[in-house]
Amino acid sequence: MVADTWKVDWDRLDRVQFPIGFLEDLAAAGSLRGVMDVAASWLLLIVEADRASIALLDDDKKNLSVFSLGGNEAIPLETKVPMVNTLVGEAVARRDTLYTPDLAASDRLDAVKLVQGGLSSSLSVPLISSGRTYGSVNVGSANIDAFSTDDSRNLSGLGGLVASYLRVHSQVEREQDLARTDELTGLLSRRAIIGKVRTRLRTADLCPTALLFVDLDGFKLINDAYGHIAGDVVLRHVAERFTHVLRNDDTIGRLGGDEFLILLGQSSDESAALGVAKRLVEVCSQPVSVGSSTVSARASIGVAISTDNSDAAESLLSEADLAMYRAKRSRSQVVLADASVRRHADLVAAVDRDLERALQDGGLSFHYQPVRRLDTNEILGCEALVRWVHPVHGWVPAQMLVDRVEANGLTASFSRWCLDRAARDLCQLRKLDPTWQTKTFSLNLSATQLEWPGYTKAHLGTLVQYGLKSSDLGIELVDSWTVKAGSVAEQTLQELGSHGMPIGLDDFGTGHNVFSYFSRFPVKSIKVDRSLIASIGENETARKVVDGLVRLARDLDIEATAEGIERPEQVDICRQIGINRGQGYLLAYPMSIEELIELDELGELDEEPVASR
Numbered sequence: 001m002v003a004d005t006w007k008v009d010w011d012r013l014d015r016v017q018f019p020i021g022f023l024e025d026l027a028a029a030g031s032l033r034g035v036m037d038v039a040a041s042w043l044l045l046i047v048e049a050d051r052a053s054i055a056l057l058d059d060d061k062k063n064l065s066v067f068s069l070g071g072n073e074a075i076p077l078e079t080k081v082p083m084v085n086t087l088v089g090e091a092v093a094r095r096d097t098l099y100t101p102d103l104a105a106s107d108r109l110d111a112v113k114l115v116q117g118g119l120s121s122s123l124s125v126p127l128i129s130s131g132r133t134y135g136s137v138n139v140g141s142a143n144i145d146a147f148s149t150d151d152s153r154n155l156s157g158l159g160g161l162v163a164s165y166l167r168v169h170s171q172v173e174r175e176q177d178l179a180r181t182d183e184l185t186g187l188l189s190r191r192a193i194i195g196k197v198r199t200r201l202r203t204a205d206l207c208p209t210a211l212l213f214v215d216l217d218g219f220k221l222i223n224d225a226y227g228h229i230a231g232d233v234v235l236r237h238v239a240e241r242f243t244h245v246l247r248n249d250d251t252i253g254r255l256g257g258d259e260f261l262i263l264l265g266q267s268s269d270e271s272a273a274l275g276v277a278k279r280l281v282e283v284c285s286q287p288v289s290v291g292s293s294t295v296s297a298r299a300s301i302g303v304a305i306s307t308d309n310s311d312a313a314e315s316l317l318s319e320a321d322l323a324m325y326r327a328k329r330s331r332s333q334v335v336l337a338d339a340s341v342r343r344h345a346d347l348v349a350a351v352d353r354d355l356e357r358a359l360q361d362g363g364l365s366f367h368y369q370p371v372r373r374l375d376t377n378e379i380l381g382c383e384a385l386v387r388w389v390h391p392v393h394g395w396v397p398a399q400m401l402v403d404r405v406e407a408n409g410l411t412a413s414f415s416r417w418c419l420d421r422a423a424r425d426l427c428q429l430r431k432l433d434p435t436w437q438t439k440t441f442s443l444n445l446s447a448t449q450l451e452w453p454g455y456t457k458a459h460l461g462t463l464v465q466y467g468l469k470s471s472d473l474g475i476e477l478v479d480s481w482t483v484k485a486g487s488v489a490e491q492t493l494q495e496l497g498s499h500g501m502p503i504g505l506d507d508f509g510t511g512h513n514v515f516s517y518f519s520r521f522p523v524k525s526i527k528v529d530r531s532l533i534a535s536i537g538e539n540e541t542a543r544k545v546v547d548g549l550v551r552l553a554r555d556l557d558i559e560a561t562a563e564g565i566e567r568p569e570q571v572d573i574c575r576q577i578g579i580n581r582g583q584g585y586l587l588a589y590p591m592s593i594e595e596l597i598e599l600d601e602l603g604e605l606d607e608e609p610v611a612s613r
Helices: 010-014 020-029 030-048 086-095 109-116 149-180 190-203 219-226 228-245 272-285 313-330 339-361 396-405 410-430 435-438 449-452 457-466 488-498 514-520 540-555 568-577 592-598
Strands: 050-059 063-070 074-081 096-099 121-129 132-141 209-217 250-256 259-263 288-290 293-295 296-308 335-336 364-373 379-390 442-444 471-480 503-508 521-529 559-563 581-583
Touching: 010 559, 030 050, 030 063, 030 132, 030 149, 050 121, 074 086, 074 109, 086 096, 086 121, 086 132, 086 364, 132 149, 149 457, 190 209, 190 250, 190 259, 190 313, 209 228, 209 250, 209 272, 209 313, 219 293, 228 250, 228 272, 228 293, 250 568, 288 435, 293 449, 296 313, 296 442, 313 335, 313 592, 364 410, 379 396, 379 410, 379 449, 396 410, 396 449, 410 435, 410 442, 410 449, 410 457, 410 471, 410 592, 442 503, 442 592, 449 488, 457 471, 457 488, 457 540, 471 568, 488 503, 488 514, 521 540, 540 559, 540 568
Parallel strands: 296 335, 379 442, 442 471, 471 503, 503 521, 521 559, 559 581
Antiparallel strands: 050 063, 050 132, 063 074, 096 121, 121 132, 209 259, 209 296, 250 259, 288 293, 364 379, 364 581
């Protein structure tokens, strides 16, 4: 510490300027304790005294912590003295200078101790800044009536600087406390809990480090149905329940939204971690009263354990995050990160590292899956499906690619790449084969792409650049998410529709609230989901559902396409129901632009599905 090496040099008074020298030393002191030691040492420089001290008012306003320095030796003392019946307490309470020329004549508690320590007189000046009192600066002498008016003035000058420092220091501390604490739940903040994980991995040697990544299922529905205030109530209740379940050496923080991160104590192995996770699931599912209603949430938890603490915090967090998503998809509630999750984490890390370069250097491509007429086998157009073969990890799943585009803030670049590549490939096909003049491409758009305010301008600009019509490059929306009224996504769809862009609904029949799209947007086509098409040959209910969807489409003058066709009998049933457009491995698998150019348009249908291609 600073005080351990500080030596008062009385000759220094001739070599330094006050307050510049004091401020320089103050800035170099670092910690609050170091600052107090420096300030006490400077008191001895500017006032001829035998002992100097700084007394800081505690939060309870009943006691003072005293930092003391005596003579030419660094002797930092930190003791507690009460506000009542002490000289330093009186100076703080009166907010005025207190001079005691003869300590032996005083019965105050600290006066008695000062006399026992060989002092005969004292001078105390309160530390006040912006109306707030922080404590006092104090000096003592072995001589009676040792201090002058100049001493009092010098002491007041230094005290003012110390008080200003304490005011700034307390503001910084408050800001740091806010940064360490989640305002809604009172738990640690994202930054603070991840900092705890980093510290554990650096210092826990060979003790296991267990992380639990918790996400609340269905929380969005609570917000949508009851409002965000109700959602906040649920989060606070869940945070409180989690805290009661955890042990004294466990640490919990809120990452944001409905996500929590829990760092278990150093004695936690795989069995203990899974046990804690199951208890968290149980308490999370208990109902919460929100006004006159009762709601509940489910928890999906990913568990990751570093046995030798060789992992980086970000890597362990990623494993727990991925395990949580696997728990959410499988609805198994708790999943332990295993080798497959770690391989997945490695792939995600590689995608994050190399995605932007792949967009710039042509690492991405499109494969096109044709849509055919079921009576003539004629190709009507193609759905563009993005593909990326990573140079080290191989094929990157399309959904992961889209998710990482969003996570890395590359939505605009990715959207421009998709538009440019699809338009360029369509123009190349039309140049080589005149029959493609009447065929179209469609792009699958993610929710994030629709929420990008620049999408409409980029789409229209691409059409102009390549001399294409609005109907040449359509878009398809997945039926698993909802476009909110008044959102940027709704505005984008309305703008695209007003320019004649074909809008289709993919995976139709599996989502929710999608029927409102028919009245809000100029939907031109639907693709009946593959799960329904797969069942129409064996399940009468599925056949009736598909028949109803097709009738609805026909009444609305919307084209219906059956997707996921893999068997010849599915073609016959679709035609009987009234679907005359199809897509699936039986008809054509997704292929590169080069394969599409060489495709025999009227080739015979395969007898067996080619899902393995």
